[in-house]
Amino acid sequence: MSEYVIETQGLTRYFGRHCVVNELNLRVSRGSIFGFLGRNGAGKSTTIRMLLGMIEPTRGSARMLGRDSRELTPDDRARIGYLPEGHHVYGWMTVEECGKFQSEFYPKWNDEVFRAVLSHFRLDMKNKAGNLSRGQRAGLCLALVLAPEPELLILDDPALGLDPVARRSLIQSMLYVTRRADRTILFSSHLLSDVERVADEICVLDRGVLRASCHLDTFRRQVRQFLLRYDGEGPALPDLPGLLESFRTEGELSIIVANLDSDGEARLRALPVRSIEEVPLSLEDAFVSYVGERGEKSFFTKDLEGVK
């Protein structure tokens, strides 16, 4: 059995003349909770749809549970749970009918799990799915995805549009599914606090290109922020490889940098400044800097003079 449940090799997808996923080489370890991060339009959903064989890659390949994603069999699909963004269910069915409908397809359907998740989200079996709130619908979808007890669970932005309570319930349910060590979850999200809470590996997709794929701690460790305080004009910014963003205000220069090596750090510390301090970064700040606009920015109050 392979160590990786998902492996891609040069996975590429064009829509018309636009390359939305470019030469993606990705590996997701068995038993991990894998956060798939990127801005809107970065290519996350397209990648997930290619992984599941819903659209064909333009070139390259993807293997899911050891099989080419273009040739997934019904048995393979029974081992992969997928929650698309938008939490779609058939509105005319009751919650009970949704479960019955879904259970017919899965030989390993666990009704206890289904009912437990429903109860976690306080869902009534007799309710029409179309009458459920967004959070309840997410809960129902999650119950439908978890009840077959999939080996691999893929969640495409599962917390989109949910309130904090529903998001917390969703995360708890996700953690429930990984109570067995060989279960893997890949989920895409914009909510870095959620990712921080559950993920142990992440990858970052930026305009279709894979920029990072590592443990969460590695990412945190590699993206660092320094605050430089100085008098007067301040020093010129040294040529730092891996510079993500710098922000200059009166007497202060904030630098966020990735993969800063000892040479770089030494050059930084050698700058003629009053003080230099490393500031801890939240995952969200690190992510925003990582995929946001790069380069030097400034804000000076003198620029506001003359502005009415």
Place this chain on the structure above:
Amino acid sequence: MKSLFWKEWRENLRWALIGLVVISAAMAYTLRTDPNDYYGSNREIWQGLQSGQFLMVTVFGFPVIGLALGFLQILTELRRDQWAFLIHRPVTRNEIFWGKAIPGSLLYLVATGLPLLATAWWLSQPGHLAAPFDIRQILPGAVDLLVGLGFYFAALLSGILPGPWYGRRALPLVGACFGTAAAKLPEFPLAIEGVTLTVLVLLLAAWAAYQRFGLFRGQPWWGKAAALLSCLFGLSVLSGWFWVGWNIVQPTKPYTSTNYGFLKSGEVVVITSQANWYKSVVTLDGKEVQPVNKASFDWQDFLNGAYLSIRDYPNYDYYRSPRSYFDFMYVYGGPYSWFYVQKEKRYVAYDRINKLLSGYMGPGGFATPADETKAGHFDKPENTRAWSDSIIIANNGAYVANFMAQTVKNIYPPAPGETITSASQLYPDNGSSEGPKNYVVATPKNLVLLPEGKPSLQIPEVPNIRDYQLIQVYQLPGGAKYILLYSPQNPKKTQNLLREISSNGVVISQRELPNIKEEKAGISFTAWTRGALDPLGARLWGQALLGVNGNTMSKPLWRLAPETRAYQLKFWYASLAASIVCFVLVQIPLRRIQFSGQRIRWSIFVFLFGVGGLLTFYIVQNWPRRVACASCQKKRSTERETCEHCGSSWPAPTRDGTEIFEESQA
């Protein structure tokens, strides 16, 4: 799959029921009857399941229901998340397709088949329509039902195909109209073959498309063949629409015809009519005749002839017309609607008020349903029509019916071994229906005049009678003499023959009249273009169909007269030329590496289907994006791992030093 059935059935049942109600209401509306208006606005009502209005519902209504159900099933589900929710489950793509198509087809049949069957049952019950009912009348509706199923599959196919609605996705919908056109073919076997082929092609194309979610590449061979055919069907319908539109916008030349006719005096003249108006009337020595005291001639200025044939022509009945089973007799007045029913081999009368069967009329005269055997049956083969409204040609005579008097009279019992090929009433010279009723009957050898109240007159035989196909018989005012004009079978070999016969059957005069030459127009540019656009493959297929279905009105090329064949062959050459041009043109894209191993197949396809084949080739392909190669700068396919020109692979995305990978992945 049972769950998918249940889901589709539950989800779409309401739409099917709405369709059922709408179709039922439309059918009921077309069958409304007004007993006082049997010849007016609803004069076709006696045709029941085959009336024009009813067939309007089946021709347009069934496809609309099919399209609506197909689109409701697929388009509502194609939203990205919903589609993903449906397809990511432990089922094959085949099961997803059939899980939609089987319940969808059943719902379509519920919405359309049930009203059709219910209508047929209702019409078969006595007292609902003052007309006979034959279960075969359901055939046109049943064929339209099949056509609508084609539209249903076209909607499923169109929904799953990638591409814009105005292009590739629209073609299956247009292609389904091929079935509509096939359903209009006169003969049932040809119609059912054409419609079945269309439905089968669309079903297979949809099925294969679902296996690859719309991509042409990777489909099984039968799916590719069906996709190509559905495209070709669509293009052929589009070209048909184009030519109809072209003809509408072209200035039309009024139809002109020139024929021999006879003035009331019996003088033979050459009449030229244009757009149904008399343009000129000229005597045989070239003098133009002018109308007396009026601006132009009308039909009453000429003798009206009876048209007879000495040959027994096969009866081609249009399967969509009830005349294949029974004929409405235009009897003005009286309480009954009269029909000649082929199966019964006698006339049948229906009461217009209570719409019940009220009597029969056969060689034995009129009989009520209680003693219907008294009426008897005409001695003629089944499934043959009456000769005309009031004349029936049977093996043992020519019968004339008088519906008002409810009598039948045998006006000409043939001699032993003699057959009657046609019969007609001679038109009264004053144009009214009053006066003696004179008849004329034709046998394979001769004509017999039957003046009322007088002995019959055997017209002296013409030795080469088999050289003529049509005989027009004119009666001069007062019955003084008769004029007979024999039209030749082959105008190149034989001329018209004009004979004057006295009232006692003696030939007064006999002479030949030159055949009037029809103006032969050359082949127009439009005709050449149409000929070239008709694919060679379709021509060959058409010939094969005509060859297999021997008993049709159209003949295959090898059975045509040499002159007609030579004319038709010109269009075959135009097709061949177009095919050769397209064959050459397709070699340009076929040089691409994506077509390696397919070049011969595509070349043959384009050669067989000409312009349509070339367009289809371009339409069905999934053309990969081509970008400049970083190494050789030539355009390379984005689908290939290496450049087809220089063999270089794709460059890895550029790195800027901010990438974070675990050491094992870096």
